[in-house]
Amino acid sequence: MGAIIAILLLVGLAQWLKSSYIVKQPKLNKRYNWGVFFRIVGTIGYIVYARFFSGGGVDAWIYDNYAAAYAEYFRDFDFSPFYVESMWRNGQLFYTNFVAYPAAFFMIFTFDNEFGIYLLFSAVCFAGLILMFKAFRKNYFFLDQANLLFWILLFPALWFWTSTIGKDSFMFLGMGVVCMGITNKKLNYIYIMIGLAILYAFRPPTAYVAVLALGSFFILNLKDSWLLRIFKISAGLVIIIFLANYLSDQWGVEEFSNEELTELQSGTLRNNEYGTGVLDEKSGGIGSIPQGIVDVLARPFLWEIRNILTFASAIEINAVLFLLFWKRKSVVRFVKDSLTNRLSTFTLAFVFIYVVTVGLFENNIGLIARHRAIIFPFLFLMAFAYDEKVKRAYQKFMWQSRMKMQEQIKTKEKVEQRNL
Structure with a gap:
């Protein structure tokens, strides 16, 4: 029963999000419907992977324990898990603890059906991807819509890793809402603030990266006068200093020196050295940025394949790199126009900052494969933003x-x- 309810909710959400221009174009409509179907396929596939190939369990099972406890309160209309600090995981309301809230409600909706819970998380990701597609369509006149929708909805990393209890689904939702607020004509600050709130609730570091990326199109705008640019740069520096002070308090870093960064990096890397996907140890703070970028954008290499996880990760990242090379004319045009298009500026800034931070603080293929998925829609946008046929x-x-x-x-x- 719970599985049927989840499927009906997914289909209902998909129908609600389907715009008239998608319905009127058979190619778009067909790919959209296939995208809905692959949400179900991905959920089944992830359950099989978790039970038989994960090598000892997945994060979803940990979230499940907290969500089950919260669900018992919510069934009695007791919402104390939201405001009683002693009930929060690690004493924090946001981040890992916040994942348990939607999971608890999904448990109630689906009568504790595992497939149903996972599928609803996948539906959240689907909604975010569709919002990103709509935002891309509004901002790029010569966009190859059919191929972009195909890659966004049918690329395996985007319907597999998000078909489970976790933060990643809501990362796509938050990013989709943020992108909906960005156009060249004007900014919708309500959308942007809601999107940032979603990102912060589930993964604060991603919200920080998004804030820095949003600041890029305020500062790097060739249409502004020099006086206005100087003012914006000054305001941006103030915000960066404020954010740096806040992060130093959160992370226990006294100063942002290379030594402090190296120490923080070493401690963080130890936390994700588990399973069979651990990469070579890296340290050295800023000096390890090039290696980190390679880890995120190129690894695992084909000769590093050891199991089904590294095989899938290698195939997906090589497919993305091949696509970018194949569509290099569009990529070059995208980069050239980045200073006159707000969404392009945001895209390049977000991808760069995100790749650097993930590369610095993660050295586990499983984590990198999941976390780098958020940049894939932006990379697909770069590949299809300017299509000569269109x-x-x-x-x-x-x-x-x-x-x-x-x-x-x-x-x-x-x-x-x-x-x-």
């Missing part, structure tokens, strides 16, 4: 419209001459 089709349509208009004008003139 541009030629638009130019042909405009030429035909112009010729048709000229014929109508000539016909009207002939009729007027006859009447005279």
Whole structure:
């Protein structure tokens, strides 16, 4: 029963999010429906992976214990888990603890059905991806919509890793809401603030990266006067200093020196050295940034494949790199226009800062494979933002419209001459 309820909720959500332009275009509509179907496939696949191939368990089982405890309170309309600090995991309301709240409600909706709970988390990710697609469509005139929707909805990393209890699904939802608030004409601050709130609730470091990336299109805007740019840069520096002081208190770092960063890095890396996906040890603070970037954007290499996890991770990242190379003209155009398009500026800034931070503080293939998934929609956008076929089709349509208009004008003139 719970599985059926979850499927109905997923289908209902998908129908609600489906815009009229998707319905009117058979290719988009077909890929959209396949995207919904693969949410179900991904959920089944993840359950099989967790039980038979995970090598000792998955994070979802830990979240499940907390969620089950919270669900017992919520069933009695007792919402004390939200405000009683002693009930929070690790004494923190946000981050890992916050995942248990939606999981608890999903348990209630699906009568504790494992498939149903996982599928609803996958549905949240689906909603976020569709919002990102809609935001991309609004900002890029020559966007190859069909191929972008195909890669966003059917790329395995985006329907597999998010088909479970975890933070990743809500990362896509938060990022989708943030992107909906970014256009070249104006910014919708309500969307941006809601999106940042979602990101902060489930993974504060990602929210910090998003804030820094949002600041990039305020500072790096060629349309502004030099005086306004100086003012924005000054304001940005104040915000960065404030954020740095806040993070230093949170992380126990007295100063942002290379030595302090190395110590923080070593302690963080020890926390994710488990399982069979551990990479070579890295340290050295800022000096390890190049290695970290390679870890996130290229590893595991094909010769490092040891199990099904590293095999899947290697295939997915190589597929993305091949796509970017294949569509390199669009990527180059995207980068060139980044200073005049707010979403492009945000995309490049977010991808760069995120890759650097993940590369610095993670050295586990499983963690990197899950966490780097959030940048894939942006990389797909870079590949399909400027498509020559779409541009030629638009130019042909405009030429035909112009010729048709000229014929109508000539016909009207002939009729007027006859009447005279």
